Amino acid sequence: MLSTLEDYDISPLTGFLPSTPPLRRLPSYYEPWEVLLDNFHDLMLAGRLRSSINKLLILDTNLLKTLAEYRRAFLILSSLAHGYVWNKFDEVSDRLPACIAKPWVKVSDYLGISPVINHAAVVLWNWRLIFPDKPFDLNNLATLFTFSNTLDESWFYLVTTAIEGFGGRAITAIMSAILAIKARNNQNLLIALKDISSTIVDINATLQRMHEKCDPYVFYWMVRPYLNGWENEDRLPRGLIYEGVDGNDENGNPIYRKYVGASAGQSALIQALDIALNIEHYPTGVKPRINGHCFMKNYTSENSCLRFESKFNNNHNNHNNNNNSNNNNTTQQYPSDENSIKLQQPYLYKIRQNMSGRHRKFLEDLAKVANIRNYIISQTSYDSNITTYSPDEDMEMLQGTNEIVQAYNECLNQMKNFRSKHLQIVSVYIVIQARRNNGNSHSNSMYYSQINKDEITSTKEVTSTKEVTITTNTTKVKTTTNKSIEVKGTGGTNLIPFLKQMRDETMAQEIQNPFE
Numbered sequence: 001m002l003s004t005l006e007d008y009d010i011s012p013l014t015g016f017l018p019s020t021p022p023l024r025r026l027p028s029y030y031e032p033w034e035v036l037l038d039n040f041h042d043l044m045l046a047g048r049l050r051s052s053i054n055k056l057l058i059l060d061t062n063l064l065k066t067l068a069e070y071r072r073a074f075l076i077l078s079s080l081a082h083g084y085v086w087n088k089f090d091e092v093s094d095r096l097p098a099c100i101a102k103p104w105v106k107v108s109d110y111l112g113i114s115p116v117i118n119h120a121a122v123v124l125w126n127w128r129l130i131f132p133d134k135p136f137d138l139n140n141l142a143t144l145f146t147f148s149n150t151l152d153e154s155w156f157y158l159v160t161t162a163i164e165g166f167g168g169r170a171i172t173a174i175m176s177a178i179l180a181i182k183a184r185n186n187q188n189l190l191i192a193l194k195d196i197s198s199t200i201v202d203i204n205a206t207l208q209r210m211h212e213k214c215d216p217y218v219f220y221w222m223v224r225p226y227l228n229g230w231e232n233e234d235r236l237p238r239g240l241i242y243e244g245v246d247g248n249d250e251n252g253n254p255i256y257r258k259y260v261g262a263s264a265g266q267s268a269l270i271q272a273l274d275i276a277l278n279i280e281h282y283p284t285g286v287k288p289r290i291n292g293h294c295f296m297k298n299y300t301s302e303n304s305c306l307r308f309e310s311k312f313n314n315n316h317n318n319h320n321n322n323n324n325s326n327n328n329n330t331t332q333q334y335p336s337d338e339n340s341i342k343l344q345q346p347y348l349y350k351i352r353q354n355m356s357g358r359h360r361k362f363l364e365d366l367a368k369v370a371n372i373r374n375y376i377i378s379q380t381s382y383d384s385n386i387t388t389y390s391p392d393e394d395m396e397m398l399q400g401t402n403e404i405v406q407a408y409n410e411c412l413n414q415m416k417n418f419r420s421k422h423l424q425i426v427s428v429y430i431v432i433q434a435r436r437n438n439g440n441s442h443s444n445s446m447y448y449s450q451i452n453k454d455e456i457t458s459t460k461e462v463t464s465t466k467e468v469t470i471t472t473n474t475t476k477v478k479t480t481t482n483k484s485i486e487v488k489g490t491g492g493t494n495l496i497p498f499l500k501q502m503r504d505e506t507m508a509q510e511i512q513n514p515f516e
């Protein structure tokens with residue numbers, strides 16, 4: 001059973017965003033952190049960000065009192081940490097000094113979140129209202145911090161913040177749908193489904209505005225590098241040392257941690273919609289199978305994959321292979337009991353560690369009660385021969401069910417539209433940018449296009465497949481001689497097949513309307 005939204009730190013008005021704008025300054029004890037953030041860009045430009053951070057004293061996190069203060073502390077420490085590690089004017093650092101690492105781990109523990117930059121830090125807890133007396137709206141939002149000090153980066157976060165702002169409506173409608181099903185009130189269910197789909201329409205319209213003020217070049221080359229984590233990261237193959245936190249292993253070597261960085265894929269809102277609508281996602285290259293055997297490699301438990309088959313025999317398990325560096329036995333993620341958690345897209349589970357603990361708990365609890373699709377299917381099997389209703393009442397019920405099926409399918413359709421638009425965005429903001437590095441310059445950015453060529457640190461040819469891997473300071477691109485390109489996502493995912501499958505799985509849940 002679900003607790004109250006408040007227990008999950010969700011607002012019926014603002015969803016996963018805090019119900020009041022995030023705190024803009026910590027109490028005076030934490031002024032050294034705040035001052036460093038105030039001067040972040042100047043210090044970086046002057047080549048003094050790292051040396052200034054190195055001089056910080058280790059501050060005591062016990063003086064943080066409220067949730068808002070913890071969130072602000074998380075934003076500051078994440079920004080300073082990622083600025084320290086990925087500082088564009090220096091070599092990448094594989095160690096984070098204790099003055100950041102120790103408080104960051106403590107604050108993260110409190111929030112139930114991994115100590116790495118995430119969607120919550122840059123989107124949920126990184127905004128203010130320009131006119132505080134005016135409503136929450138994309139045209140009334142500003143960011144608190146950006147790495148690149150560009151309007152493009154602000155816009156990238158704020159479009160996403162505005163999307164999260166629809167979370168209040170979406171979650172309220174989801175809760176209404178669940179209550180309506182409990183009360184077997186189809187009229188209320190219909191209203192709730194229509195609310196959900198109209199909310200997704202607004203989300204999609206907002207997503208479309210990304211192009212207005214966020215230049216793909218700026219995003220890819222000046223922003224994205226700072227959002228990287230230290231897992232599946234060529235420049236930090238062992239991860240990052242959190243000094244003063246983990247100590248050394250039995251051989252006396254420092255212990256490294258690995259985490260994936262920030263991605264809007266960590267939006268609890270989108271995952272909540274998927275869960276509520278019973279949209280199921282599977283490992284890339286795997287599709288459900290009604291009866292049969294699982295052909296996936298690395299699965300020792302036959303039970304855990306009975307319902308699945310490999311779609312592409314040799315290209316089926318990118319996400320598993322890429323995302324289990326802390327977990328050698330891939331079967332551990334999936335209970336063999338099919339009636340509990342089904343075999344799911346592992347990356348989506350993994351990135352829940354980058355959501356706050358209470359939001360993660362909401363998704364887990366929601367999954368236990370989400371039954372909209374099954375309920376609607378049960379309604380479509382209504383048999384007029386065995387009811388005692390009059391023919392008129394029968395007809396009314398059939399029409400009602402018909403409308404509910406259509407309303408549910410429309411929700412799926414809007415989720416598919418979201419994913420189609422998102423795929424276009426990813427192509428423009430990532431894939432085309434990655435290709436640009438492969439020889440083409442950017443007309444407006446001579447300086448950076450020059451840097452990009454200079455940044456190429458190695459190329460490796462795999463002669464059998466004619467693949468060339470180009471490694472730069474900011475990305476890794478695998479290309480073939482005919483210029484086709486494979487680009488990785490935050491979690492090391494082969495992102496286009498992953499995102500396309502996510503889109504296709506959305507419509508796979510469409511309910512056939514028996515009344516049409």
Ligand code: HEM
Pocket residue numbers: 156159160163207210219262263264265266267270271419422425426429430488489490491493495499502503
């Ligand atoms: C310039 C804009 C954007 C870019 C370049 C982008 C890029 C990506 C990439 C590369 C992934 C693959 C997984 C990963 O690397 O984590 C991804 C996944 C995802 N992104 Fe975005 N994204 C953008 C904007 C947004 C926005 C505004 C949202 C809204 C919340 C969003 C929601 C998602 C979701 C939910 C996923 C998981 C896959 C899915 O559910 O279909 N993205 N994104």
